[in-house]
Amino acid sequence: LEVLTLCCHPALTPESQVTLALRTVLGLTTKQIAAVHIIPSSTAGQRISRAKAAIDLHRRRFPPPASPKERLPALMHALYLMYTAGHSRADGKQLLDAAVTTEAIRLARLLYKGFRDEPETAGLLALMLLSEARRPARITVRGDLIPLRDQDRSLWDREVIAEGIDLIEHALPTGPVGAYQLQAAISAVHAEAPGWEDTDWEQIAELYAMLAHVAPSPAVTLNYAVAVSETQGPVSALSMVEPLLDDPRMSGSHRLHAVRAPLLEACGRREEALEAFRIASRLCTNIPEQRFLNSQITRVQADAIE
Incomplete structure (x- = not known):
């Protein structure tokens, strides 16, 4: 110290x-x-x-x-x-x-x-x-x-x-x-x-x-x-997250897209959620996190087929 x-x-x-x-x-x-x-x-x-x-x-x-x-x-x-x-x-x-x-x-x-x-x-x-x-x-x-x-x-x-x-x-x-x-x-x-x-x-x-x-x-x-998504719902939460897409500090971070994806899914915007999960997976360089994100892509795709 x-x-x-x-x-x-x-x-x-x-x-x-x-x-x-x-x-x-x-x-x-x-x-x-x-x-x-x-x-x-x-x-x-x-x-x-x-x-x-x-x-x-x-x-x-x-x-x-x-x-x-x-x-x-x-x-x-x-x-x-x-x-x-x-x-x-x-x-x-x-x-x-x-x-x-x-x-x-x-x-x-x-x-x-x-x-x-x-x-x-x-x-x-x-x-x-x-x-x-x-x-x-x-x-x-x-x-x-x-x-x-x-x-x-x-x-x-x-x-x-x-x-x-x-x-x-x-x-x-x-x-x-x-x-x-x-x-x-x-x-x-x-x-x-x-x-x-x-x-x-x-x-x-x-x-x-x-x-x-x-x-x-x-x-x-x-x-x-x-x-906020738990207290006010995904729409309110998404309105907080969307402006961060224009924040240069977040341009290379997978976390923004990993948070945004389930909010989009909860709002019924499945295709946008899939794309957000894909972007998060591409940006993520930690293998366990990437595997989790890929599992979410597979899950959302399976839900779409059903």
Whole structure:
């Protein structure tokens, strides 16, 4: 963590601080960094090169922070993206990388231990724990993806869930509510539901509305749309997703089309849904996710024949 703190050089923008930290200290590849930032690999590579050049101008001196909390936002963001990279691999034959998520959680625990008075460090650790608790139910024996709707919740690690919920319940009342606390709160609502149909979608939609205000992003909009589809129906959700087709940040991401496809299907627009699934499959470079998307194409085609 000390090296990571020094790597968040004050001469760099916060974005470049995080990118360089992910590459040089946390060991993520350029492709992994591009995936978690939802940018092309070439753009991620350019950011890394520019960051290194800026540090060279300062004779590779890495001044310590003026205060312990000065670089805390960059540290938390780097660990958050590290966990994200392991939770859903950018490519390859495996859906997740447990070694990466385990290390991200270890570092997040250390960060929380050092900054217990900062609610967002508790929020970050809680978010990771609540996500990691679902890991045993996310894949089949052969490594295929199981979406949240279909997961066997008896496989979720209840001890880890209890720790995550305890962290977020103690953090929320203590200060300003940030993005990590809100995401952890959303995960907690999912964790407490016996099944998909029992989920408090109204509460999740409210939390996503708050998150969209605090930390707006295409990824937040996509997840928010899923909650809206459960509370207001697919038409309302689709109206949130469609503008993202013109967002250059989403041009190479399969996730936009993977979310859009079932919404189109629910609206009765089967051919458009099929095309969205096909686009998602072509853009996806993670084999288990791609297999799942291809299974959805086969399912929709079979439904059309019937």
